[in-house]
Amino acid sequence: MSMPVLEVKEVRKAFGSEVVLEDISITVPEHTATVLIGASGSGKSTLLRCINLLELVDDGIIKLDGQEITSVDTDPDVVRRKLGMVFQSFNLFPHMKVLENIILAPMRVHGMSRDEATEKALELLNRFGLSEKADQYPDRLSGGQQQRVAIIRSLAVAPRLLLLDEVTSALDPVLVNEVLSTVRELKDHGMTMVLATHEMGFARQVADEVCFLEKGRILEWGTPEKMLENPTNPRTKDFLQRVHEAGRL
Amino acid sequence: MSEDVRRGDGSPNSAPYSFGGEWTPSDFEIQRRADRKKKVRKNAFIAAFSSIFVLGTLMTIIVTSPGWKVLSATFFDWSYGFTILPKILVGFFESNVILTLIASASVAVIGLTLALIRTSRSPALTPFRILATIYVDMFRGIPMLLIILLVGFGIPALQLKGVTNNVFILGIIAVIITYSAYVAEVIRSGILTVHPSQRAAARSLGLSNFQTLRYVVLPQALRRVTPPLLNDLVALIKDTGLVSILGVTDAIRAAQIEASRTFNYTPYVIAACIFLLVTIPLTRYTDRTLRRSIERQNAQGQA
């Protein structure tokens, strides 16, 4: 098998005295999706932010395409050019139209011409059924549409790896599905992804591997079938039970 | 709003999208529109009547009061006012207007620079950050009149070679020094209110620190602080009058010279009217931009 896109080895992160990530190791091969599940505060967002170098790890190593990105002389901007990240909310720049949002990074970071960037952006918008929104400001879009544009925007620079942090948790249930189907389509096209989600049904559909985090540790990991149907760790069972009761399974 | 309500009158460009096809308002709706019109007309009538009544009564009381004759002769002697109007206008355009233009342009640049220094996190800029903070704290805390006196009389007293004694230039410098501190704070507050996720989103796209500031943070920050900045502009226009204390013949000084010659205060009233002619439209405009920016922020989606 070829080299994995992402390797996280024994990563630790603390904020002050609060240890948020401890001994985290995951490997994400090309064209696979790794899903992080776990209760609120378990460290999912922090892990994604560490991969994106928005936070500095306290220990351990993160490798992208075999190259260490956590060394002191890594240029974060260079690493981020290879990554796409979509947050829970506040992704789009409200003072720019949808199209401008999408072409900003291709033009300013990747030196693409405006025409080329626009053409690519329209292609993407078209592919995800949002072409008629190109000239709108983000506040004219529904929450689900905004998140889909955010995902498209992160795709516009052809990332090696896509990081999605609970992209549906700020949305009401009806809008969740359109976003999830966008993600599913990306997965079907071979995009490599790490995503945090509370949607277990969705995790089952897209995940190649599911990692269960609790209090900053990966307590259990495996295929979605194993993790979601026959978890061995009692804490995982407990968590899924609670999710089930909340009606999200 | 009312444009949207009235769509469906059959004309093709009145509706942005026309699902559901033709629509003729029901009798009930037609009746409701007529009622609405009637109500609007009634409200307008009440507003007009009450205004005329209250303002008319006030005017009558003032004009019929025993002191009115002497008051209007000393303050509102329009024919005298008209003869000295050119002098005051010259002072206004040659001093206040020029001062406002030069000062506001410089203040914009200096204030923005100070705000950027204060909000930057680069370790190399630490000494500048400290200096900028001291500067802002100091000049926001000292009355501007004092700064004008200090700069206007203090600097010439030093008798330095090559430093100007021109009170006009010194006055401008004093205004710039003070207002840069105000404006820096306004812009800084704007920068701080841009949601941190916006920065994170921009950095995640690979934008550098500077690009993030340039394309994402500043445009939002400046848009948000436009109303308070316009307020500062109005204040600046008025405060240019303070440099008259240095002997600059601006509108106020010109009026003062006239008034002390004739012991009639109409020149002051004229000067006031000239300032109002500029500041009132600007204040109205500020109100409008404020209302619009609030609307925009309310409309802003979360995702």
Ligand SMILES: Nc1ncnc2c1ncn2[C@@H]1O[C@H](COP(=O)(O)OP(=O)(O)OP(=O)(O)O)[C@@H](O)[C@H]1O
């Ligand atoms: N910048 C920070 N400073 C201090 N503590 C932080 C910071 N960011 C996160 N934390 C803490 O780290 C812990 C993990 O937070 P994180 O956002 O990673 O959780 P999460 O699994 O994403 O939760 P959720 O499902 O609610 O999004 C929390 O206890 C949080 O309080």
Ligand SMILES: [Mg+2]
């Ligand atoms: Mg989170």
